[in-house]
Amino acid sequence: xxxxxxxxxxxxxxxxxxxxxxxxxxxxxxxxxxxxxxxxxxxxxxxxxxxxxxxxxxxxxxxxxxxxxxxxxxxxxxxxxxxxxxxxxxxxxxxxxxxxxxxxxxxxxxxxxxxxxxxxxxxxxxxxxxxxxxxxxxxxxxxxxxxxxxxxxxxxxxxxxxxxxxxxxxxxxxxxxxxxxxxxxxxxxxxxxxxxxxxxxxxxxxxxxxxxxxxxxxxxxxxxxxxxxxxxxxxxxxxxxxxxxxxxxxxxxxxxxxxxxxxxxxxxxxxxxxxxxxxxxxxxxxxxxxxxxxxxxxxxxxxxxxxxxxxxxxxxxxxxxxxxxxxxxxxxxxxxxxxxxxxxxxxxxxxxxxxxxxxxxxxxxxxxxxxxxxxxxxx
Ligand SMILES: *Cc1c(COP(=O)(O)O)cnc(C)c1O
Numbered sequence: 001x002x003x004x005x006x007x008x009x010x011x012x013x014x015x016x017x018x019x020x021x022x023x024x025x026x027x028x029x030x031x032x033x034x035x036x037x038x039x040x041x042x043x044x045x046x047x048x049x050x051x052x053x054x055x056x057x058x059x060x061x062x063x064x065x066x067x068x069x070x071x072x073x074x075x076x077x078x079x080x081x082x083x084x085x086x087x088x089x090x091x092x093x094x095x096x097x098x099x100x101x102x103x104x105x106x107x108x109x110x111x112x113x114x115x116x117x118x119x120x121x122x123x124x125x126x127x128x129x130x131x132x133x134x135x136x137x138x139x140x141x142x143x144x145x146x147x148x149x150x151x152x153x154x155x156x157x158x159x160x161x162x163x164x165x166x167x168x169x170x171x172x173x174x175x176x177x178x179x180x181x182x183x184x185x186x187x188x189x190x191x192x193x194x195x196x197x198x199x200x201x202x203x204x205x206x207x208x209x210x211x212x213x214x215x216x217x218x219x220x221x222x223x224x225x226x227x228x229x230x231x232x233x234x235x236x237x238x239x240x241x242x243x244x245x246x247x248x249x250x251x252x253x254x255x256x257x258x259x260x261x262x263x264x265x266x267x268x269x270x271x272x273x274x275x276x277x278x279x280x281x282x283x284x285x286x287x288x289x290x291x292x293x294x295x296x297x298x299x300x301x302x303x304x305x306x307x308x309x310x311x312x313x314x315x316x317x318x319x320x321x322x323x324x325x326x327x328x329x330x331x332x333x334x335x336x337x338x339x340x341x342x343x344x345x346x347x348x349x350x351x352x353x354x355x356x357x358x359x360x361x362x363x364x365x366x367x368x369x370x371x372x373x374x375x376x377x378x379x
Contacts, residue, residue, distance in 0.1 A: 173310025
């Protein structure tokens, strides 16, 4: 039956104009679609080592799934607050930090408000504000891939409600040093709240040049939410737990009012608590990435490519061709990557650091695919 209405007309204009999120393909889909047996899933920045062994034990011992979870994430809150040495009332929890980006946007943004971020950007830093009718100003990274602090400062206006970006940045991997971060903080007007997304904090913290952003924020006396997640270095992406550290308890209370009351499920809370306790596994995960990242970087350079500096668990580079076409050729070889889609960056590809074998599969596939593409361009 043909509907007599246009379903899109039911949506708010802001909702209608939101582009779909580019979530990438699952291993199952690639296996079925391309008929390849071995898959290297390097499109979503997941941890190839998997979670700490204690996570499986904690899941088996978790409270009954027949019961609603603890709406306040009490045990996890207490453990994190102790680890970070701060007031537990300053923490907020989300169904992944993505959930917190959405909730924060709902709390803070109204029609006509402006948000400043960088480009290339983490998709939700743009999509969530846009869905609420806010205008997003995107400041391109510099030619050397560094985050452009002067550009960010120049983009701030009397209507800028939010400055929101990831550091290290996703997809580029570059990060501000302490001096640049302090310069940015000093330039923030009183009406602009900072959302500092440190999804890759655990990886970046292994680098002696990476600043203690939380300490610098505490010293700056400016309202902020620092976002972190259990999805990346803690390897719990499938369970969905992220958290925010707020500048003050009153801000956490505001966010709590607009979130779903039971946004972090019981298994996720138990798993995150167990993962947090195993520091040795976290250290091993970070060490693996640091070593493999530099090995893969060397191989990319040997192929004539110039990956951006990265403090995270991925590398980003201009592949010299349409990245979507390259990504497709990699898929045929069983390698899932993330060809970038933002205008100006469609020749760029982001690849996660996986197991040593998966990284080798990627490097061989890339070599083969680039060879084919060069040959076709000549021919
Ligand atoms: C992966 C990622 C997130 C999302 O993490 P979840 O906690 O899984 O929702 C948030 N921000 C950035 C920059 C990311 O790369």
